[in-house]
Amino acid sequence: MTQQGTITVERLDGSAAAQVEDAFRRVYAEAFAEPPYNETADDVAATFRRFRSQTRKGTFRAVLARAEDGEPVGMAYGYPLGPNTGWWDQLTEPVPHDMRREDGRRTFGLMEVAVRGPWREQGIARRLHETLLDGLDAERVLLNVHPDSGAASAAYRAWGYRKVGEARPWEGADLHDVMVLNLR
Template sequence: MTRQETIGVELLDGPAAARSEPAFRLVYAEVFAGEPYEETPESIAAAFRRFRSQVRKSTFRSALARTTDGEPVGIAYGYPLSPTTGWWDHLITPVPADFRREDGQRTFGLMEFAVRASWRRLGVGRRLHEAILGGGDEERVLLNALPDAEAAQSAYRSWGYRKVGEARPWEGAALHDVLLLDLR
């Protein structure tokens, strides 16, 4: 059995993801503590306060990749953007109103996506991406990515994402690329 064959990807709703928070936290903390993210224990704790709120959304979807032994190796989660989303408000250069129109079904916001370094380049990221998007019928996917996150940027480009702008997603945040994938 190859390393890739020892990995399963499970689609989880909010309550199931909440029960699996330790696995999500392990992957998140390992990936985002490193360069170029350099998240602190405080910012990781803040991310999981948001996670606990996000998993309560009825439209929340997540995917968790684990080895057959149960070791978490990758995560993805998000939900469709509501008509009142502030996501588009953070763009440095505004986009046209029709482009930013949301109705709760048009755009899936991919909030977090990570694969542990020792499990990259095995197709785990692609499988997570396909699993989380396979659970919905949105027209497009939106995400923020640091320009210096070369592995992530390369994967997103290979999957068809295109840059539609730049944003500072929260006060004090580094400049992020805003990437969009058309699904139709």
């Protein structure tokens, strides 16, 4: 099933994203309930506890795609990584010091990109990604992707990301590919 019609993509700061948390939660819960993620209601609740904290960062940015009737169909969000980020510490093999050096501006951490099933394969994820990164003053973007998510991995590679390592992003998580997109 595919959905037709106009899709709008709106960029939001943290406070605006927090006000429409339910829309982000709906997209996330539906997209990540599927394999290989198989996230439960408890997993979604934990993600949105973090989301609330993340939206309070002054550098947080998000995008939300909606159908003509206002229904949320896709989302993406993230923020620049601070000097004390633990992201690089999660890698199974260390990377060179220069790669892991962060200053709060160098690397944008792309936390989530998701599109609900009926709206996939219409270029919405690419639009979300491009809108989120538009005007970003960073050297690169960093993300984790489940290697069994073939469509997501393929999209990231097509957009110019390259794998730099593997990590377990949280306790008990499957191994994820860590990918970087150089913006300059």
